[in-house]
Every structure is written in structure tokens, then in C-alpha cells.
Amino acid sequence: MDGMGANSRLTVAAHALTWIGLYQRRGHEVATSEQIATSVNTNPVVIRRLLAQLRKAGLADSRRGAGAGWTLSRDLSAITLLDVYEAVEPGPVFALHPAPPDRECIVGRGIAPVLGAAYDGVETALRAELARTTLGDVLRDVLRDA
Template sequence: MGGLSANSRMSLAVHVLTWLAYDRRGTDKEVATSQRIASSVNTNPVIIRRCLGQLKDAGLVTVTHGRGGGWNLARAAQDITLLDVYRSLPDEPVFGMHASTPDAECYVGAGIQSALSDVYQEATEALCRSLRETTLADVLRMTLASQAVTAGTP
């Protein structure tokens, strides 16, 4: 999903999957196309197709071609964690290091990357533990609850 930051790629992927979880409920369903999903995300269907391709490669979605086809979750929303989604994205660190190498003659520059590397590794592990505890079903439930509050529904 070129051009998007790692953070927005994660948000995009979760949005797409949550939309599918919501849309695929019930029996009378329209085809889940990239165009319909793009409408919810308010972006170009090409970006959605790119995202769906990565999610398909990761085994999180399936596609059926032809009349009546479309995109579906590969397994139930309660069986897909946000960690699964995170791992479906290109392997980029959550926190990046400096674009240029710090001055090795400087007291701070000489050791900052090593110090930050340890802190960032610990933070990434904590993030993964948290993402493992939240499913798409949880996100959908929170999303719908948020809508009810926003609309003033009890």
C-alpha cells in the first residue's frame, strides 16, 4: 500500500476488515466489491484493492470472482486478531531510527541508537501483546457502540 505510513496502513486494513465483518452478516447481501468498501473508507478503490491483496496473501480474506462474487473474511471476525492484521502488513518497525547516522564522537550520538533500539523493542512487544487481545469482532462491537453514542441512541 505504497504512499501510506505504517500507522495508516494498519488503520486502513482494520477498517476494510471491520467493514467486511459488518457487511457479511445476514443473508441478503450485496457483492462486497472494492468500490463499496472504498466508499466507507472514502478513498480510491485501487488503494482498497491493494490492501485486500495483502490481506488475501496473509490469509485474512478470500475473493470469489464472477457474478455474485466479492470479498469475504477468511474466518470469523472473532477469530482474527489485530495482531493478525499487523503481521499482514509489510515488516516495518513501529519506531524508526534517524535517517542519518548520529555523530559517533558525541556522547549522546554514540549510544542513542542502541538505547532506543532496546526501548523500541520492548514497546513493540507490548504493542503486539495488546493487539493479540483484540479481535475484529471487538472492533466492530466498539464501532457500532460508538455510532449509537454519537447518534444519541441509548
């Protein structure tokens, strides 16, 4: 994602949605990608790409024409970090070998199922943890610590 490591997509997407949510709570109808990009300190193109993924997932909406910009599709308290993660991080956290390892080798033959089981555990724990926090929680804690 152009100078953004895969591991920061969730962070930037959560930041963008939380910012839009606060902006809307303060009485503004739509947020521009330029405004959001200023808060995130990144390029508006990066924000637009992420917001397009979030729109596809039903978390954000865009408005064209006069007063163009971005809005939330649902309240911050109805969006979990898992929702955001699923929107911007397709696929598993860890993948197995891109090409099958040597079947003649004892490690090559047996490693995929063993690592696969460990990775499944990681994935399950990650999803459970992300599901526990809403963007409403994030904004509440950000404002409390400000």
C-alpha cells in the same frame, strides 16, 4: 500508500475487514472494493491494495468472475488487531538511523542500543495491546455505540 499515511493503514484495513464481516453476517456472500471504499471514504484502488496484503496474510479472500468480490478467510472473532497490523505494517514501529551515526561521537556511538531497548519495549506493549482486541470485539462495540 498514495495519500494515506503509514499510521492509517491499520485503521483502514480493520475497517475494511469489519465491514466485510458485517456484510456477510447480513447474508451477502461477497463485498466489492467499491462498496468497502464508500464506507471508508477512500479510493477502491487503495482498498484493493490493502485487501491484497490481507489476502497474502490469510485474512481475506477474493473471488473472480461473476459475483466477484471479497470475503473473510476466517470469522471476525478469530482476527485480532495484531493479525491486521502484521499484515499491513511490515517492519518495526520505529527504526534506527538509516546510516550509521559517527562512531567518534559519544552520542553517535551509544544512542542506537539505548533507543533500541526503548523501542523494543514500545513494540512489545503495542503488540500485546493489539492482540487483546478481535475484529469481532470491534464490530460488537461499533454496533453497541450506533
